[in-house]
Amino acid sequence: MEEKQFCGLIGSTGKGEAQIALRGVAARIKVVNNACQTTIEQHYVNTESIPIEAVYSFPLPMDATVCGFKITDAERELVARVMERDTAFDAYDQALANNHSAYLLDQDTPNHFTCSVGNLAPGQDVVVSITYVQLLRSRDGSYRVSLPSVIAEVYTPLDVARKMDPADLDRLYPPRALNKLPYGLSLKAEISMQGGVKSVDSPSHPIRVEMGEDIVRISFSSGEVQMDRDLVLNIEPVQVSGKLAYFCPDPFQEGWIGYAEFMPKLPEKARQPKNIIFIIDCSGSMRGDSIESAKSALLLLLASLREGDRFNIIAFGSDFHSLFTSLNSYDDSSLDKARAWVQALDADLGGTEILSPLKHALETDPEDTKNIILLTDGEVGNNSQIQDYVRKAPNRPRIFTIGLGRNADEELIKSLPRLTGGESEFAYPGERLEPVIGRHLARMDNPVVTSLSLNWGGQSQQLDSQCICLIPNEPLYFMEHLDRQPEGKVSLVASLADGTTLSLESGELQPCPQSHSGLPQLYAKHRLQNPGRTPSGSRQRMRSSRDIATEIAVKYQILSEFTSFVVSDPRRNESLKGGIELRRVPVVATLAYHAERICACAYPPTESVMFYNTLLDNQNSLSSKEDDPILSRLVLTQTANGYWDKSQLLHLVLGNNKIKSKDVADRLALTGKFKPAVAKRIGITLVVVYYLEYFAMISSEEYQTMLDKAKEWLAKNKIQPEQYLEKICRLFID
Template structure:
């Protein structure tokens, strides 16, 4: 008998149900993999089961780290494992849709944002389980003496600016707007959910390290050599906060070159420079700093307290001769003073009083205050900084980053991502585009160390206008194509491709305190070397950079860039907003479904520590609360 019409498979009444009373098809999520040599290779496995009497399509919107490269997609069903392939986004959807329409099984992975993805599992049969597997690689950063791994688990509610406009193409609770046309694809329903996540990650860093977590209670088991296996103490946790793991005592980022190449094929390299630019005789530059703090509704609870504490610490890192301003924003914004104030004991006390009176409510209209802050920083003879404190939960990230980078030329933005569910896409991109730096602060982490580290970067000696030129070796497609500034003590990384092995040198030139700077780095590109994940890291970084460039193009140039991005993603098997993973399960006999499956969007948990989730509230009411105007 065809399972799609077999009424002898009643839907259990005890399973988790959505707000519409239907069973939720997601049973649970697992995170596994290893951390070696400053990089993580991880796999997210999502287990689905159909508890209904007819085939369904499970649709789950979930996050991944914005700096990760998605390097694999697979489906396990009916005792078989099927590997996915990368196709142009519309082509992938057509292949998926055709398979579903003709009774076969299929899974699709679409990128909505660099940190938001949608998995669709079509024709999930009654009583059957299917596992979807997403593999990704991520370079890790040293964070105050510890290697930091952060994996988000929840696409949290975010503020959607703009007026309603456009047709729906997703299943989210928000409507598309003129500012965020894909709002319905990045706003899953919030509900009380029962599924959770398990963790099994092996750290092998070549030395003894102390692994701890400010986000979860963990168990660490020592294995052979320096291997340490990390799991959750309670086996399973809610998907309501970022997973943060810190490996204290891990080796710092080392200068040098690593390669990945098979004989006769094109290779990939990553070159790391840790510049020593310290000059004890250098006089400290006079700074103009505007602090911009998010006091919107999503910052309610512990986040606003952390932001206020961090801001007070930031103020105490100013020095005589500095000038500063403070802007708080939600649905509107207000400044402590209309212009920059000299840093004195009196103005510090006035700033402390301003900060003490801040409370979280309203929407997250972030662009206006950031542009106002850039407008206050007009003196190009001084060091000009914006310090942003936020959870980053907005829907118009690209607009904010592009506008601030254009309006604030010469202004560096230093960001603090605060809370249990930081949208680090905005936090990282805004810092990177403006040559600043980002810090993430999860509840339980030491805020004073984070603030000290940020201001050390902000005041460090730097080489601007860096150019990179290779001699003696033929390299191509560098990522980033425009090298960032060299900052004293901060790792500077360049990825690229090469066709033939060889020995040469990299020449770095720039401007250091108004004088010419030159650094020569020896380069040896290996004929044969293995560095798993390196090609995906390069391809992901290159794709992200091209997508960013595409936003400023139109007409034939935009079409050519779109084609280039798709070709790159398909060739190197990485995800892109223009290229999706798809996998098809060809079925025969009774396993072949009939008719169109009904869509079952998977609801998600409310964020941990989110003030609006501390009392019963309907999802749309919560969003309405976020849009309330700012008082004062």
């Protein structure tokens, strides 16, 4: 029997706070419409008597375009330049060898970065500023700003970890501290929207909101917070345009950059039967809020299926097991079995070995077209291996992901849907899962885009398949490099997988406002994420993709996997002669939110690495809100056909412990028209439908699939709920 390895990388602070050079992190966020610019300021101080090299690994949003890196001290400001990665590392090492101070910013993964502050002299005090831009996507009329705070404790399979470069492992597993660290996070955010801001809230932190006439200002209520969870801001504007179109000169090469938004209006179509495989993460990292959220989401998803659908469920950790051996028809028997199976799940299956269950899902019933819904915190260390498999898989399904927890890792959760024409969502503890599930189900009902044609005021471009997932009233945006200044409107023609064509038009092209000044850099990042867009037969296609990506990133001065920011201080400091001590900055051990964490360790512990087994859950003041017990009961008791037949539901919904299902059938004049059992089902179902539409303290749209299923069943029995509205209303009043 293979022995489990329980370990985590918890950084010892050694001789204390003096060896932790990082003394504070400040986030400066500016949001104008859907454009977001963020500057992260890291304050380093060397309080030791020897020169040091401070190395800090940290996360940023996966879609962040890092376009600025500067260093400020009491005497000067140094602005770094982007170079090819190896060249940048050589420049950094040479500067240290020459007794100069030097600064390096490197991308380890699409959302993990490392800042190296080299030859920091005793007493030296510097602020490192990292600037990135991003475009925010509207979801249900709201924007979401997410700032990751600490690299999550990921699980790397032992065979993968043993093959990794030790330096890469150091960055993947930064030292962690259980005691309070001498640095925290402060926040200053400014938000302005065309038409105004309706509301701003945070499910992650208590915030102070100052609603001005044109600008909303946000800060933490406590001034500074511990960096133990992601910051999340939800912004609800008065209106979302979805049809903006801008252009600007390209400052890095001849030509123009165009930007256009489109708001899809999709025709309603009859729902088609689906094959869906649900994959739920039951690893130790899901302990607490995450596993309960995953189970709640899965139960609601099961209730949202219809007769004619086929499904299966796979639970995974270090190993995996499935509910059925293959796709199973959806009926009352399979639904009851699935509900009992899901309710018995717990976060007790060890590490996050996601590749095996994915292979099983793709290779079982290989001839069937499938959708996969993955519920996970995404905390894995072998992302590349997983993505490579999905990218090469024949007849690959569309993958839809739901990231759960306070530190859900973006790379896995966002990359798999991008490869397959699915979409990703994130649900922070305490946030409602129903809107997330509703959006995913709506996306599954719409075909994926297979090809696109854009016309920028007379300049046409044909694009390869972008694996775009459409949802009504959720904006799409595109960026292009154009030979000449565009005019008029931008038109889009999309070919869909079902053979239909969608035509859309943007608003009038306008000169790019200051809020979107980072558009050229955003375009360059877009090019790096879509390398297949190089014109067919061009000379560029004959060069390696790495050379092309490096050239683009250096030209537009953005960070990438092939480029790094570097700058050295030209002041020669003779006092820095001698050895430089390495000081890796420890991060907060966010695993305090889990009762158990299982990782793989490929090398023996050192002084800064210690083994651990369990930690107590952190009972946080922002713990998840309890679900509405009535809604939870309704989710669990709707039949596969769509009706409800439990008399106890009447007591819950009507608040009347004495009323019986026969009384309801009599008062709704159903008795005599139907057999007693059918009359009972109709009566209870009508009351529940009325409750969901008019009395539930949530939008009925969040349970739309359950409502639709119930109404379809009622329609089969020639029942129109609106005809019974007055009589049902009396039941609630009496």
